[in-house]
Structures are given as structure tokens and as C-alpha cells.
Amino acid sequence: ALLPILNYPDPRLRTIAKPVKEVTAEIKTLIADMIETMYDAQGIGLAASQVDHHIQLIVMDLSEDKNSPRVFINPKVTPLVEEKQPYEEGCLSVPDVYDKVERPNKVRIEALDENGEKIDEEVEGLLAVCIQHEMDHLNGVIFVDYLSRLKQTRARDKVRKVIKIREKQG
Ligand SMILES: O=C(O)C[C@@H](Cc1ccccc1)C(=O)SCC(=O)c1ccccc1
């Protein structure tokens, strides 16, 4: 089922996500709903925080055909390089706002997958950028927090406009 995505600056987006103790049937349903919601919103990632479920769960799919979703449960991300690179980021909770954010572009991901199997990978490029962006969501951080006050005000105004238009479209 499609889930409603919280929009910036909704305070619920600031909630700190709790670890997942057990991959229950409910969580498997949430995973499927998050993947469907991510594709519908044309995103490459989605954190459970964005759909108002405050558990440490991320889904991502960077594939062309949108047919290889990845699930990260209780993820831990460790930068593997000091130097940061700028990347043009977007966010499904801040629609139509894109801006450069500097992040390390090589990280180690340790997590569990949807079957509770261990994941331990070194990734770089967009995958590294995206997992850090999703990790931020689980810690109540939104990418606009890294931008200037002026850009944050503009982002709030932009989201308000986009939501009004979407509501009119019904
Ligand atoms: O809000 C989210 O977490 C999803 C977000 C993930 C993300 C994309 C790009 C850089 C960092 C994090 C999105 O999917 S935004 C929409 C999108 O598909 C996209 C935007 C910019 C570059 C590439 C993809």
C-alpha cells in the first residue's frame, strides 16, 4: 500500500528511530509498502522516519529498471575517506528542492537485510551519498539542515507551494 510521506518541516521528521529487535511480519509488510511508496514517488531511497515509522529501516533502489530494491535494517555507516565531495541532493520530504551537500563519498555499511542476514559492504558514489542521506533521516536530520538559513526558508516556502498544488490536483 502507498504510505503518506511526511513533508518538511513536520516535527515528526525529527524523531530518532529505534533499533529493530526482530523482523516481524508487520515489518516485512512495512518494507514492501516503503518500496512501493519509494517507486511511486520516483525516489532512489526512503527511510522509515519519512513515513512516520520511527524504526531503523531504510529501502533503496539505484537500478535503472527499478527492480532491485535493497533493505538495510539497523544500519551503521562509517566514512572510509576524510575528504568530502559535493553532491546535488534531493529529498522526498522536501519536494522540488535540490542543492549541493558535502559528504565523504566512500563509506562502510553494516546492517541486516530483510531476512536478518548480515550486510557488510564498502560503497562509494551515489550509493554512499544516498545511504548517508537516509541514515540522517533515522537521526532526525534533513539535508536542508546543512544549507544556509536563507535556503532553509526558501525550501519551506517551496514545499508549501508544492503541497498546495498537489492538494488542488487531488
Ligand atoms: O528523501 C529521500 O531519502 C530520497 C532521496 C534520496 C537521495 C537522492 C539523491 C541524493 C541523496 C539522497 C531521493 O530519492 S530524491 C529524488 C531522486 O531520485 C534523486 C535526486 C537527486 C539525485 C538523484 C536522485
Ligand SMILES: [Zn+2]
Ligand atoms: Zn530525504
